[in-house]
Amino acid sequence: DAEITQSPRHKITETGRQVTLACHQTWNHNNMFWYRQDLGHGLRLIHYSYGVQDTNKGEVSDGYSVSRSNTEDLPLTLESAASSQTSVYFCASSEGTLNTGELFFGEGSRLTVL
Amino acid sequence: AQTVTQSQPEMSVQEAETVTLSCTYDTSESDYYLFWYKQPPSRQMILVIRQEAYKQQNATENRFSVNFQKAAKSFSLKISDSQLGDAAMYFCAYRRGTGGDDKIIFGKGTRLHILP
Numbered sequence: 001d002a003e004i005t006q007s008p009r010h011k012i013t014e015t016g017r018q019v020t021l022a023c024h025q026t027w028n029h030n031n032m033f034w035y036r037q038d039l040g041h042g043l044r045l046i047h048y049s050y051g052v053q054d055t056n057k058g059e060v061s062d063g064y065s066v067s068r069s070n071t072e073d074l075p076l077t078l079e080s081a082a083s084s085q086t087s088v089y090f091c092a093s094s095e096g097t098l099n100t101g102e103l104f105f106g107e108g109s110r111l112t113v114l
Numbered sequence: 115a116q117t118v119t120q121s122q123p124e125m126s127v128q129e130a131e132t133v134t135l136s137c138t139y140d141t142s143e144s145d146y147y148l149f150w151y152k153q154p155p156s157r158q159m160i161l162v163i164r165q166e167a168y169k170q171q172n173a174t175e176n177r178f179s180v181n182f183q184k185a186a187k188s189f190s191l192k193i194s195d196s197q198l199g200d201a202a203m204y205f206c207a208y209r210r211g212t213g214g215d216d217k218i219i220f221g222k223g224t225r226l227h228i229l230p
Binding site for chain 1: 151223
């Protein structure tokens with residue numbers, strides 16, 4: 001069965017360290033998204049990609065970067081982790097404009113920045 | 115910019131009763147999609163129901179139905195015969211239907227408690 005997997009599921013790091021969260025999907029979807037979930041804020045879009053070599057900033061992109069070198073993967077990098085980036089991070093994918101665009105989600109990665 | 119508002123941070127309902135979760139959105143588009151996602155304690159996001167804006171008929175999925183009022187920009191979720199397994203965070207979400215803009219915008223969520 002097709003799926004979307006995130007790793008690590010849990011990570012604790014220190015302020016200032018670089019962190020990369022991996023996202024891998026086997027749906028063969030063109031679109032991939034990174035959201036963060038915080039209490040009182042719901043899900044907020046960090047970065048997204050509509051295909052290989054395409055990346056776009058979402059509403060909370062500061063301090064984060066992504067790269068899309070193939071269809072399956074969209075890693076999220078925190079260049080210098082800050083305590084404000086403690087959150088649960090969700091990766092998601094979707095087919096594209098010519099359909100409803102339903103998102104398929106990974107199971108989330110809980111990141112704690114000390 | 116499009117926005118999605120869920121005005122009820124938390125709600126409670128007695129098991130087997132009916133509950134309605136509210137959602138309003140703001141857009142200047144005429145073609146779009148609306149979704150309700152469920153997030154149980156396991157944290158996995160699950161699509162509950164979706165509605166295409168061009169369809170006048172309200173979507174229904176078993177015990178879940180929506181009341182889509184396009185002119186009022188309202189998209190509420192009704193859960194009938196509530197079950198303990200319905201306890202979760204529910205998110206309303208919006209996506210443009212045209213223009214190649216596939217990103218989905220979420221509301222802040224409503225936490226639903228089911229009382230036995």
